[in-house]
Every structure is written in C-alpha cells, then in structure tokens.
Amino acid sequence: MSAEALLAADYVNESHIRAFAEALDSDADRDNFRPPDASNASGPPSPVVQPSSRVRKVSALSDFAPVNLKVKRRKRNKSYESRGKGPRHDWTFVLFRWPLLAFIFLFIAAEFGGYVFLRQLVNVKEWISAWRGKKGLLRKKLRAARTYEEWKEAALVLDEYLHFDEWKKEDEDPFYDWKLVRKVHRSLKTLREKKDVRAVLGVLETCIRSNFAAVESPRLYSETFLGTKDLIESYFEEQEKALEFIRESPDLKIDEKKRFFKAANTNLGISALCLSGGASFGYYHIGVVKAFLDAALLPRVITGTSAGGLIAALCCTRTDAELRLLLVPQLATRITACEESISIWSKRIWRTGARFDPILWARKCSFFTRGSMTFKEAYLRTGRILNISVIPADRHSPTRLLNYLTAPDTLVWSALLASAAVPGILPPVVLMQKLRDGSAVPWNWGSRFKDGSLRVDVPIQGLHTYFNVTHPVVSQVNPHVHLFFFAPRGSAGKPVAHRKGKGWRGNFILSAAEQWLKHELTKNFKLIRDLELLPQLLGQDWSSVFLQRFDGHVTIWPRTRFWDWLRILSDPDPMELERMMRMGQIVTWPKLRMIANRAKIENQIYLGRQFVRNSLKSKVMPTPTVTKSGTPPPSGSDRPLSVDTDAETAFTHNHPRSFFRNKRIHISPSNSGTSTPRDGRHQDPLRSPAARRKWASSLLNTGDKTQVSPPSINPLASHSGSDSFFTRLRTRSLSTLSTAATPKELPLEAAEDAWSTDSSSDDGLVEFLDDREHSSVFVEEDV
Secondary structure (H helix, E strand, C coil): CCHHHHHHCCCCCHHHHHHHHHHHHCCCCCCCCCCCCHHHCCCCCCCCCCCCCCCCCCCCCCCCCCCCCCCCCCCCCHHHHCCCCCCCCCHHHHHHHHHHHHHHHHHHHHHHHHHHHHHHHHHHHHHHHHCCHHHHHHHHHHHCCCCHHHHHHHHHHHHHHCCHHHHHHCCCCCCCCHHHHHHHHHHHHHHHHCCCHHHHHHHHHHHCCCCHHHCCCHHHHCCCCCCCCHHHHHHHHHHHHHHHHHHHCCCCCHHHHHHHHHHHHHHHCEEEEEECCCHHHHHHHHHHHHHHHHCCCCCCEEEECCHHHHHHHHHHCCCHHHHHHHCCHHHHHHCCCCCCCHHHHHHHHHHHCCCCCHHHHHHHHHHHCCCCCEHHHHHHHHCCEEEEEEEECCCCCCCEEECCCCCCCEEHHHHHHHHCCCCCCCCCEECEEECCCCCEEECHHHCEEEEHHHCCCCCHHHHHHHHCEEEEEEECCCHHHHCCCCCCCCECCECCCCHHHCCCCCCHHHHHHHHHHHHHHHHHHHHHHHCCCCCCECCECCHHHCCCCCCCCEEECCCCCHHHHHCCCCCCCHHHHHHHHHHHHHHHHHHHHHHHHHHHHHHHHHHHHHHHHHHHHHCCCCCCCCCCCCCCCCCCCCCCCCCCCHHHHHHHCCCHHHHHHHCCCCCCHHHCCCCCCCCCCCCCCCCCHHHHHHHHHHHHHHCCHHHCCCCCCCCCHHHCCCCCHHHHHHHHHHHHHHHHHCCCCCCHHHHHHHHCCCCCCHHHHHHHHHHCCCCCCCCCCCC
16 A cells, blocks of 8 residues: 555544544443443443432421421531541641742742753853864764664764774773673673583573663763674674574474573563653654664554654554555644634633543544554554553542553543643543444543643553563653753763763763752752642642653653744644654664664564464474564564563463363373473483573683583482482472372473463463453463
8 A cells, every 4th residue: 555545544433433422421420320332341331320319308397387498597617618628738838838839939940040051051062062173074964864874874984083983892891791791792602603502591591681781771872973882782793693593493492492582581571662742742753763663673562642642553553564654744644633723722722621622633543543443453463562651530540551451442542532631732531442343432431531641651660560661762752851851971872072972061060060950950849749839720730740750761852943842732744744753863863773782682582482482383393484684573464472471461361270271281191290300301411490590600700611511410319318308208298299289181391381470472362362252261372
C-alpha cells in the first residue's frame, strides 16, 4: 500500500463512537450503572441496584394536629455542614497560608529569572569558544547532516580533529572497571575460538548483567561525538558473537539453551522508549521515532502520555514497513486536533469548562490507532507493547498503566483521550472495551480517567514491574521541565564545547550556579507540596507536576524555539512538521551508538529465545534464520515473544493443575524415585550452572584457562559410605518427598521447570488470551 493510501484511510467505527458518547452522557457515579450486555465483557459484571422511589414521610404532632403543619426549620451551623469535606486547619494556617505562598512564589520567580539568564550566559560562552575557526565549520557540517550515515562521518572527522580518537584507544578510565572488561573480552574470544561452548556459557552467565562493570555509563559516551572506548566497543561485539555461538552450537541441548536465554533475558532486562507529553511539543517525537526506525533500533516496549501517547499508538499499531511510509511531513494533514476557530471553542469553554470535544477527538484519534484496535490486538499485530499512563478522576486512586496485560480489551483511542484529559483542555473520559461480538461498552464500571502525566509522566516503575525494563530511553519535551535539562559535563554524543571536551560547561562557577539554582527551585516546590499551600485548581492537585521524575537512563530533549511556546495548542503544517522531525532526528543521532551497543545483546537474546521456541515446536534443531543486519525478524512476521517477568507468569499460569495436565512430556517410570544421574548428567563437570559460574570466576581472576582446571564431579560421591547421617537423610528422604509430590507423568526436571516462576512463554500467553474466548484452558510449554 502506498503512503497516500495509508494517509487517506478512514478507520472510524461509528457504532463505537456512539457507544462512547452514550457512556459520557450517562452518570458514571450512580450505583445502578451497568454497561449494556455486560455478560459478554471479560471483566466482572457491574452491580445492579434498582433505584428506590422516594417515599413521602407522613407524620403528625397528635391525632388532632394537621399532617402538613408548617414548622420552622432550624438553621444549621455552616461549620457543621463543612465538617469532613476537607482537611481541618487551625487559625494560624488560615492566617499565614496566602502570605507564605506569595512569598515563596516571589522567590521562585527571582530564581527562575536568574536561571534563565545563567543558561543564556553559558550558551553565549560556548558559542564564542566552539563556533569559531575550523572547529566551528566542522560542527556546522555535523548539524547539517541529512542522514545518520552523514552524521557519523562528520562526527568521526570532528573527533579526529579534536584528538578524541586518542582517548578511545586508551583502556584505562576511572568511570568503569576496565581490567575486568579486558579479562572478560579476552576470555570470550579465546574460548570461542577453541570451540569450548560450556566455558563460553559460564563466562556469559557471569557477565550478562545490566550495566556490567559500568560499561553502560553515560560518562563513557560523553567524551566523544561518536562512540566510546575501543575496548568497550570490542567487548560488546565479542559478547554478541559469543551469544550467536551459543545459539548455533550443537553441543548444548535445547533445554540448556532454554534455561540460559531465559536467565540472560531476566538478568539483562530490556529497553523501552518513553515518549513524554507536551501538547504540540510532542510532535518532536516523530523525528525521534524515525531516527530509531531508520537505525533498526526501535524498542519493543513503547510508552507514552498525552501527545507522546498519540505517537506511541501510531508506532505500536503499524508495522515497520507502514511506519516508513507514514513518518513523512505529509502526516501533518491528519493532525487536525486544534483546527477549530476561537469562536467555536470559546463557547465550549464557557459551557463545559474544556476547550476540546472528546467525541470529535475520538474520531480523529482513530487514524493513529488504526481504528478501534485494542491493546492485545496491537501487540499481536506488530509485536510491540504499547503502554498508556492514566489516572482516575478522583484524587486518591493510584496511577494505572494500560497495556495488553492490564487492559487487553480496552480500545486504544479511548486510552489516548484519557491520557490527554488535562483539566481545562479535555474533560475526564470513560475508557471503552471491546466485547467478543465487536461492540464497545464502558470499562471499569464507567469510571472516568484523565492525564497520567499529572502524576507520572514516565512510568519507569510500572514498566520494570510488568516487563522487566532496566534501560528506559526517554524523549522529554514537556514545556515546564524542558528548560531545566542541563548536562554540566556533557552528554552522550555531545562533549563539552570548550577545552577540547574537558571540564565543565561554561566553567565550574557557572555550572555550580546552575545546579544550585535548580535545587533551590526544587526545594521551594517541595515546601509548597509538603505544607499543602497550593490550592486545587480545576479540581486537580498540581504539586506533583514539577516534582516527578522526568529522565531515564538515556534522555533525549529536542531544542525548541520561542515560537513553539506561542503555538503550544496549534497543529503543524507539513513544512513545520518537517522541521520538527529533522530536529528530533538531530538530537537522537548522538545517542544511537550507546543504545545500539546494548541492543546488540538484547537482539541476540531475542533470537536465542525465538530459536528455542521454534525448536521445541518442531522437535528438531533447525538452522537459525538471522536477518542481514543481525536484528530480530520484522514485526508482525511471527507470533511475538513475551518478556520474562513474574507479572506475565501470573497472567498466564493461572491454573497449575491444567498446566501439568496439558504438558505433553512423558518419562519412563524407571527414572522416578531414584537418585542415579540421568543421561550422563554429571559426566561433564561444567554442566552444572553453579560449577560453571565458579569456574568462570576463577578463570577471570587468573586470565588463563590452562591455569584453572575444570572441577571434577563424582556422581556417586554423595552416596558414599563416609557421608554423615544428616547428609544421607537429606539426599534420600528429600528426593523421595520430591518424587511423591511430583506428578508421575512428569520427570523431575520438567516438574522443576513447571513450578518455576522465572518467566512465561509467549506461546502460553497468546494461547491464554485466545482461549479466553473458549471454555478450555491450555498452556504450552514455557520458553
């Protein structure tokens, strides 16, 4: 399909829009609210309470007094009526609250003015020192690059001119354990060349960790315009080759590969792309996503709030081929959220208190979500995991992270509307869910939700809980925090402009003043929050807007213009969108080398898990298919793999009995109840993971495999006559108990795997989601 056809497609489902309008018109707070045909919904049915008609009370003072005697009603004390409606404060709080709030805001205004002046002073000093002579010409050429390849060539020339390449050749650096990295690199290379697969496995089990030996520290990438130490680059390349060697080796059984890749995926974690909110500033995210897509580095987990959620939904509902056709300046023709004139939306504000109409926005969002697609449908179509952060309309309910685990049948466009429901911009809306017959009904008993960035703009904790995200990449464009991102010692791909990349931005005095003013501003906002001085405006507590976490392990912040602040609620035209996309690409390119090094390891683990899953399906060892670039197959080409977390295990393995009953694994009865090693289990001294880790640690300490002999394991040593009474009791009695507690149709190894909560398989999860539409429950073998 061409780009014109994709841009002109209409995905609006009018029946779902009408159901959404009816849900908004209904009173969501009444006790007898119930979505139509709730028996088809996946969640529990809403309670139904018939409204009782008010019975007129009949009373009389006596048998002779009239029934409808008019009696003067006593006036209630106002303090009594207001009691319990809010926090009770003493007279000192009432007396000093507003003067103290005005005094603190006066300090904040003075500090903010000083901070803006200081930042401009740093920019002027850097411009004078960095944009003159040949260095200035090379930097202009770097910023004028049109593609990532052109940018890399200009960055290498600039590194060579400033002699940054000499820093790359030196292994020593105080910001990482260079001795340990060098030992691991040499060990992996030597053992791989000798085809010692179990030794390589032992070293990998030791070093596959998140930020192992601090090799992922941003300081190691802030000394040059492209790349980092040559030792670190070689380390990641050798680790990638070692993982590929493990995957293709015929000397390891499929069960061993399965355990290894599962453990590696859990220990390393995965990356996620977090797109912040920011009204029209959010369209800079399109350039960021395009830079990731062109470099084949777009993560599988993507989250967004408000405007960032709109771009995240576009990425997670389209395949890579469709995204390459859609991420063009002509996409501005479908961005028409603010097309209404002031005469129309001013009347709406006066009537409803919100500028935009949620019904109209629902139709416009349908293009970005590819119609009424749910979170589960988007995941199964593209393999990417969409996350949208929302909060309930009431003050005390916690933030909710919507994805294919927590809200699989929820319509994505309704979640986008809730994520954009900022007070005064859009009223709180009802989330909609799709039933089995294709109709849409309110989700969660018709509760109202609004923008999650009011509390959590970047849900790092939720992403780690559900999907084991340990490497969040944040694209931050929020206007109220965008100005305060300042890297005093440089950032990844952007070293300090003067003194050949050494020292502090501006100088030490200016950088120290910037840090001091920023911490003073944070302190004053915390004081306002803790003393509860700020009143609720538009029914919302705004104290958390300035005090939450806005950065990640890698943070990208596009450079904005003053004109962007004046057009914060305006739609871009194709020319303006092209400029914003280009700016997003320019600020993303310096971070890609740091992200690519980690992506090498994540992709190899992904390919290993996919290879194991395919092997278990076919019961053979097929030749692994790897794309030309070494990345996983394109999205949508195969059933997506899940991420190993306890959350997915809980959603998948709900019924242990059915799990054991449907396992298609059998063993002869002769193997049950005996402690004799099976299949030569102890013949190889490095077969045990604990023995491999111990031997690998000794190997790394000595640096030479010949000086450390593999441990020898005697399979009959534990049953010798010299063992103590407690040793024999533990060996024999516990093995008997475990055999009795294990189902007879399963081997001991299979029972251990079945009861393991390390991870859940993609097959099991997808089968579970599919079988919710049927009466039976079936879970395949965990991969």
